[in-house]
Amino acid sequence: MNREYRYLGASIFLHLALFVALFASSFFTRKIEATPIIEAVLVAPAAPAAPAQAPQPEPAKPEPEPELPEPEPDRKEIERQEQERKQEEAKKKFQEEQRKKQQELELKAEAERRAQEDLRKKAQEEKERQDQLRKQQEDEERDRQLEEERKELERLKKQREAEDRRRREEMAAAAAAEDAARAAAARAAAQMPWLSQVAAKIQRNWQRPPASAERFNCVVRIEQLPGGEVVKATITRSCGSPNLDRSVEAAVLKSSPLPSPPDPSLFDRVINVQFCPTADACR
Amino acid sequence: MSHLYIRFVPVLAAALFLGACASTGEHESTDTPTQVPGTTEQPSTPYSDNVVEGSTVLGGEASSSFDAAVASERGLSTNVVYFAYDDSSIAPEYQSVIEQYAKYLSANPSAKLRLEGHADERGTREYNVGLGERRANAVQAALTAQGASDAQLSIISYGEERPADVGHDEAAWSKNRRVQLIRQ
Amino acid sequence: MRIPKMLAAALMLATFAARAELEITVTGGDVAALPIAIVPFGQVPEAGLDIAQVVHNDLERSGRFRVLKRQDMLQRPVQPQGVNYPTWRSQGMDNLVVGQVARAENGGLYARFFLLDTVRGAQLLGQEIPIRDISRLREVAHYISDQIYEKLLGVPGYFNTKIAYIASSGLGYQRRFQLMMADADGENPREIAASREPLMSPAWSPDRKQLAFVGYERGRSAIYIYTLATGQVRKLIAEPGINGSPAWSPDGKRMAITLSFENNPDIYIVDLVSGARRRITDHYGIDTEPNWSPDGSKLVFTSDRGGRPQVYEISASGGDPRRVTFLGTQNQDASYSPDGKSLALVNTEGGRFRIGLLDLASGEMRLISDGRLDESPSFAPGGAVVIFATQGARGAELATVSVDGRVRQSLRQAGDVREPSWSPLLR
Numbered sequence: 001m002n003r004e005y006r007y008l009g010a011s012i013f014l015h016l017a018l019f020v021a022l023f024a025s026s027f028f029t030r031k032i033e034a035t036p037i038i039e040a041v042l043v044a045p046a047a048p049a050a051p052a053q054a055p056q057p058e059p060a061k062p063e064p065e066p067e068l069p070e071p072e073p074d075r076k077e078i079e080r081q082e083q084e085r086k087q088e089e090a091k092k093k094f095q096e097e098q099r100k101k102q103q104e105l106e107l108k109a110e111a112e113r114r115a116q117e118d119l120r121k122k123a124q125e126e127k128e129r130q131d132q133l134r135k136q137q138e139d140e141e142r143d144r145q146l147e148e149e150r151k152e153l154e155r156l157k158k159q160r161e162a163e164d165r166r167r168r169e170e171m172a173a174a175a176a177a178e179d180a181a182r183a184a185a186a187r188a189a190a191q192m193p194w195l196s197q198v199a200a201k202i203q204r205n206w207q208r209p210p211a212s213a214e215r216f217n218c219v220v221r222i223e224q225l226p227g228g229e230v231v232k233a234t235i236t237r238s239c240g241s242p243n244l245d246r247s248v249e250a251a252v253l254k255s256s257p258l259p260s261p262p263d264p265s266l267f268d269r270v271i272n273v274q275f276c277p278t279a280d281a282c283r
Numbered sequence: 284m285s286h287l288y289i290r291f292v293p294v295l296a297a298a299l300f301l302g303a304c305a306s307t308g309e310h311e312s313t314d315t316p317t318q319v320p321g322t323t324e325q326p327s328t329p330y331s332d333n334v335v336e337g338s339t340v341l342g343g344e345a346s347s348s349f350d351a352a353v354a355s356e357r358g359l360s361t362n363v364v365y366f367a368y369d370d371s372s373i374a375p376e377y378q379s380v381i382e383q384y385a386k387y388l389s390a391n392p393s394a395k396l397r398l399e400g401h402a403d404e405r406g407t408r409e410y411n412v413g414l415g416e417r418r419a420n421a422v423q424a425a426l427t428a429q430g431a432s433d434a435q436l437s438i439i440s441y442g443e444e445r446p447a448d449v450g451h452d453e454a455a456w457s458k459n460r461r462v463q464l465i466r467q
Numbered sequence: 468m469r470i471p472k473m474l475a476a477a478l479m480l481a482t483f484a485a486r487a488e489l490e491i492t493v494t495g496g497d498v499a500a501l502p503i504a505i506v507p508f509g510q511v512p513e514a515g516l517d518i519a520q521v522v523h524n525d526l527e528r529s530g531r532f533r534v535l536k537r538q539d540m541l542q543r544p545v546q547p548q549g550v551n552y553p554t555w556r557s558q559g560m561d562n563l564v565v566g567q568v569a570r571a572e573n574g575g576l577y578a579r580f581f582l583l584d585t586v587r588g589a590q591l592l593g594q595e596i597p598i599r600d601i602s603r604l605r606e607v608a609h610y611i612s613d614q615i616y617e618k619l620l621g622v623p624g625y626f627n628t629k630i631a632y633i634a635s636s637g638l639g640y641q642r643r644f645q646l647m648m649a650d651a652d653g654e655n656p657r658e659i660a661a662s663r664e665p666l667m668s669p670a671w672s673p674d675r676k677q678l679a680f681v682g683y684e685r686g687r688s689a690i691y692i693y694t695l696a697t698g699q700v701r702k703l704i705a706e707p708g709i710n711g712s713p714a715w716s717p718d719g720k721r722m723a724i725t726l727s728f729e730n731n732p733d734i735y736i737v738d739l740v741s742g743a744r745r746r747i748t749d750h751y752g753i754d755t756e757p758n759w760s761p762d763g764s765k766l767v768f769t770s771d772r773g774g775r776p777q778v779y780e781i782s783a784s785g786g787d788p789r790r791v792t793f794l795g796t797q798n799q800d801a802s803y804s805p806d807g808k809s810l811a812l813v814n815t816e817g818g819r820f821r822i823g824l825l826d827l828a829s830g831e832m833r834l835i836s837d838g839r840l841d842e843s844p845s846f847a848p849g850g851a852v853v854i855f856a857t858q859g860a861r862g863a864e865l866a867t868v869s870v871d872g873r874v875r876q877s878l879r880q881a882g883d884v885r886e887p888s889w890s891p892l893l894r
Contacts, residue, residue: 191489199491206496207561210531210871211620211851221488243621250561250586251496274492282492369775397686405820407800407813407842408667408886409712409725410769410776412688413732413753416709420731439686440709444665449638451840451858 014156187266194261195271201259202273206251209243215281216240220252222271226264228257239275248275359383359466364422366460369406371417373425381422384464385429392432398422399463400440401447403456408442415440415462422462500873501619503562504535504555509545510568511576514604518568518578521608524652525626526615528876529851530869535560547581547590555585562591564615568598575599578607582615592618605654625848626651629890631659631669631678632856632865636882646680646693651847651889653865653878659693660700669888670713678888679703679713679722690724704737712756716763716783723747723757723766723783734768736783747785758802759783767791767801767810778812778825792825794832800842801825804850804870811844811853822855824870835872843885848892854878856885 218239223232233252239245252273261267276282364377373381388394400415419438427433448455505523526532535558544550545567555563566580575597582592592614596607606627613624630653634645644666649656660666664683671678678693689705690713704710708727715722722737734747734757748754752772759766766783769776778801779788792798792812801812804824814823814834822836822844838857845854847867854867863883868875 188489195489195491199493203493203495206493207499207501208496209501209620210498211622211849212498241621243619246584247496250584251493253586254556254561268489271489271491274490275496276492276494277496279492279494282494404840406776406797406815407756407769409755410753410771410799412667412709412711413725413727413755416727416732417753437686438708439683439688441665441683442667444644444667445642 011156011160014152190263191261191266191268194259194266197259198255198271199273201255202251205254206247206275208247208277212244212247213240214277216244217274217276217281218245218248220248220273220275222252222258222273223269224256224258224271225269226260226267228260230256230258236272248273251275359387362464362466364418364462364464365457366418366462368403368456368460369414370460371414371421373421380464381425382429385426385431388426388432388435389430392435395435395437395467396426396431397465397467398436398438399445399465400438400442401445401459401461401463402443403459404443404446404451405456406443408444410442412440412442412444415442418460418462422464500531500533501562502533502535502560503564503615503619504540504558504560505564506540506543506545506566507537508566508568508578508580511570514568514576514598514601516604516608518566518604518608518611519564521605521652522564522612522615525609525612525624528652528867528869528874529616530871530874531616531620531851546579547583547593550583550585552583552585552588561586562615562619564611566611568604571597576601578604578611580611580614582618605650609650609652622849623892625851625889625892628848628892629675630845630854630865630887631671631680631890632884632887633666633669634880634882634884646678647884648678649878649880653880656880660691667886668712669886670715671888671890672715673717673719673891675891675893679715681711681713690722703739708732709755714758714766716759717761718763723759725755725757734766734781745785747781747783748788756800760803761805761807767803769799769801778810791827792832793830794825795823798823798825800844802844802846804846805848806850811846813842813844822853822868824853833872835868835870836866836875843887845887845889847889854887854889856887 216239217237218235219237221232221234221236222230223234224230230252233249235245235249239248258271274282361380361383364373364380366372367374384396388396398419400417400419402411402414402418404411406414416438419440423433423436423438426436443459446455446459447461448458450456503526505519505526507517507519510518523534527534539558541554541558542549542551544565546565550563550565561584563583563585564580565583566578568576568578571577577595577597579595580592581590583589584591594611594614596610598604598607609624609626612626616622616624616626628651629648630651631646631648634647635642637643640663642663644662644664645658646660646666646669647656648659659678660680660682662682662684665681666683667681669678669680676695678695680691680693682689682691687705687707688710690703690710691700692703693700703713703722704724704726706726706728709725709732711732712725713722714724716736720739722739724735724737725732726735727733729746731751732753732755733749734754736745736747737743738745747757747766748768748770750770750772752770753776754768754770754772756769757766758768760783764783765780767778767780768788770779770788771777772779773790775797776799777790778792778798780791781788791810792801792814795814795816797815799813799815801810803810807827809827810825812823812825814821814832819838820840820842821834821838822841824833824835825831826833835853836855836857841855841857843856846852847854850870852867852869854865856863857866857877858864859866859877863885864877864880865884865887866875866877
C-alpha cells in the first residue's frame with residue numbers, strides 16, 4: 001500500500017522536477033540566443049558607417065559655357081570666322097573634355113554606388129544568415145527538449161513497468177517462500193524431538209568453568225555424519241573468553257555421536273548450537 | 284587428644300580448688316592455678332601482674348587495726364568483676380568489690396589501680412578489644428563515682444587475647460568476661 | 468507495514484530452508500569444577516618433593532578443580548607422547564597434566580610439564596623450568612599450579628602467595644605470641660615477631676612489602692609496621708586506649724585504624740606519608756574492624772551502634788554510615804571480595820560463629836563454614852578462596868574454603884593459630 005503511495009509521490013515529484021527543469025531550460029536557451037546578437041552588434045555599425053566613410057561625391061557641375069560673339073564673315077570675318085571656328089573647336093574640345101570628365105566621374109560614382117550596394121547587400125545577407133542560424137538553433141533546441149521529454153516519459157513508463165513486474169515477481173517469490181517456509185516449518189516441527197535430544201545431550205556435557213562470565217551468547221557450528229558422529233565443531237561466534245569457548249567446543253565434542261533422528265530423512269548435516277548461561281541471555 | 288586436655292584441665296583445677304575451699308564463689312576460680320600438663324605444680328597467675336594473696340598483704344599491716352585491715356583486704360582480695368555476654372553493666376553482686384576499691388583509692392591518694400578489660404572468645408577479636416575496654420570503662424566510672432580519681436586509674440583492654448580459662452564452653456567464657464583490678 | 472514485514476519473515480524462513488542449517492539453543496550448563504588429572508611426575512631421586520601432589524593440593528583447595536585421585540589413574544605417562552587420550556576422556560578428565568623433573572645434559576635440574584586438552588587432543592601448555600635451588604622445589608610446584616590455573620580459568624593463580632597469622636603457645640606468663648608468615652598452603656612457616664604480650668591483627672600492605680600489626684608493650688597497645696626486606700619494626704601509632712585493626716588502603720598510602728583515645732573506639736584514617744589523621748566515625752558505640760573497598764572509596768566496619776554488632780559501610784571521606792547486614796543476630800569483621808561485589812564476614816546465628824558471604828547487590832547471605840567459632844576471614848587474591856580461623860581437633864587452626872563453600876581444607880600448623888591474612892599477589 002505504502003509502496004504505491006511512494007511511487008505516486010515519486011512520479012509527482014519527478015513531473016514537478018521536470019517542469020522546473022523545463023522552465024529553467026528556457027532561461028538557458030535565451031542565453032544561448034544572445035550570442036548572435038552580440039556578434040551582430042559587432043557587425044551592424046559597419047553598415048550605416050559606410051556612407052559616412054565614403055561620402056557620395058556630388059556629380060561634377062558642368063563648367064558654365066562662356067557666351068562667345070559670333071565671328072564675322074570677312075577676313076575679319078574669316079579671321080573672325082576662323083577665330084570663331086577655332087573658338088568653336090576649342091569650345092568643342094573643352095566640351096568634349098568636360099563631357100569625358102563628366103562621364104568618368106559618372107562612372108566612378110556608379111562604381112562607388114555599386115560598391116555601396118554590394119556592401120549593403122552583404123550586410124543584409126549576413127543578417128539573414130544570422131537570423132537563419134538563430135532560427136535553426138532555436139528549432140534544434142526545441143527538438144532536443146521535446147526529445148528529452150519524450151525520453152523521460154519513456155523512462156518513467158519503463159520504470160513503472162519494471163516496478164510492476166518486480167512486485168509481481170516478489171509476490172510470486174513470497175508465495176513460493178511461504179510454501180517453502182511452510183514446508184520447512186513442517187520439517188522443523190518434525191525435527192523438534194530429535195533436536196531436543198541433541199540439545200539435551202550437549203547440555204549434559206557442558207560444564208562452564210568456574211569464575212567465568214555470567215553473560216555470553218556464542219555459537220558452535222556442528223558438522224556431523226549421518227550416524228551422528230561430529231566431524232567438525234567450529235566456533236562461529238565467540239563466548240568472549242578462551243575458557244568458555246573451549247567449554248562449549250568440548251561440550252559438542254563430548255556429545256559425539258549425537259542422537260539420530262527417528263526418520264533418516266529428517267537428518268541435517270549441519271547444526272548451529274547457540275550457548276548461553278540463561279535463556280534471556282540468548283535473546 | 285590435646286584438645287581434650289585443654290578442655291578439661293581448667294575444669295579439673297577448678298574442681299580441685301572448689302574442693303579445697305568450698306566457700307569460694309565460682310568466679311574466684313579464676314585465681315586458681317590452671318595447670319598445664321607437663322609443667323610444675325606451681326600455680327601460675329595468668330593475667331594480673333599483682334594478684335592479691337591474703338597472707339602476703341596482711342603481713343605489712345599494723346596489728347592495732349587488725350580487724351579493719353582484714354576486712355578491708357578481704358574486700359580487695361576479690362579483684363575481678365565478671366560480666367554477662369556482650370555486656371558491660373556491673374552486676375549488683377560486685378558493688379561491694381567496687382566499694383572496697385573506691386574506699387581504698389580515696390583513702391590512699393597515691394595508690395594506683397590498673398583496670399584490665401577482657402572478653403570471652405566469642406565474637407571477633409578487635410570487637411572484643413572494644414568490649415573489654417567498655418567493661419574497664421564501666422568499672423572506672425563506678426570507682427570514680429564512689430570517690431576514686433581518674434588519675435589513679437589506668438585502662439587496658441586485652442579483648443579475648445588473655446583468657447582466664449582456655450575452654451570453649453560457658454563455664455570458661457563466664458570466667459573470661461571480666462575486668463581485673465590490679466594495684467600498682 | 469504489515470505486508471512487507473510478513474514478506475521479510477517469510478523470506479528469512481525461506482533463506483533458512485535454503486541453507487538447511489538447523490539452529491538449537493543450549494542454556495545453563497553447570498558451573499562446575501574443572502576435571503583435571505595430575506599424573507605423578509617422573510622425577511630424579513634427588514628431587515624429594517612430590518611436585519604433582521603439591522599441584523594437586525593447590526588446585527583442589529581452590530575449589531575450582533576436581534582432581535582425579537591417583538589410585539584411579541589407568542595410566543601414568545610422563546610426557547605427551549605417552550598419553551592415551553581416550554582413556555582420560557572415558558574418565559571424564561578433560562584436562563591432563565604430565566611432567567618430569569630431570570637432569571639436563573649440562574647437569575642442571577629442570578622441571579617440565581604439559582597441560583593437555585584430552586577432548587581435542589591438544590596441548591594447551593608446555594613449559595620447562597630450570598631448578599636452581601632444589602630446596603625451593605615447592606615454589607616451582609606452586610608456579611606450575613599458577614600456570615595451569617590461569618590457562619584454564621583466565622585469571623591469575625595465587626599459589627605463590629603468603630599468609631601471615633598469629634600463633635600462641637603456653638599459658639599465663641608463659642604464653643608466647645608470634646607473628647608468623649607461611650606459604651599460602653601453610654608450608655614453610657617462619658616467625659616474624661614474638662612477644663610475651665598479645666600480638667594481633669596482621670595486615671599486608673598492597674605491595675606485599677610490609678605487614679602492619681597490633682602489639683602490646685608495658686600495658687599499652689600500639690600499631691607497628693614490619694618491613695619484610697629489612698626485618699625492621701617501627702611503631703606507627705600508640706595512643707592511650709585502643710590502637711587496633713590496621714587496614715591498608717588499596718593504594719598503600721593510607722591506613723584505616725581503630726583508636727579510642729577520644730573516649731570510645733572509632734574509625735580513623737592515617738595518611739602514611741604525612742601522618743595526618745582523620746576521624747571517620749564518631750559514635751559512642753564500638754566502631755572497629757575497618758576494611759577498604761577495592762577501589763578505596765569506601766570502608767566497611769563493625770559497629771554496635773544499633774545494639775548488636777553489625778556491619779556498616781561508610782565513604783572513606785566520612786559521612787553517614789549505612790548498615791549492610793541484617794541477617795543473623797550479629798555480623799562482624801567484614802572485608803570486601805576482590806571484585807567488590809560481596810563481603811566475607813563473621814555471622815552469628817544460634818550461638819554459632821560462621822563465615823558468611825554477603826552479596827552486596829542482593830543482600831543474600833551464604834554461610835561457607837560450619838564451625839562453631841570461625842572468625843577472621845581473608846580473601847585469597849582473585850577471591851576464589853577464603854582463609855579463616857576455626858576450632859579444629861587440635862585447637863585453633865587455619866582453614867580455607869572455596870567461595871562456593873564446597874571445598875574446605877585445614878592447613879597444617881603447630882600450636883594455636885589464628886587471624887590469617889592473605890598476602891596480595893606479587894606484581
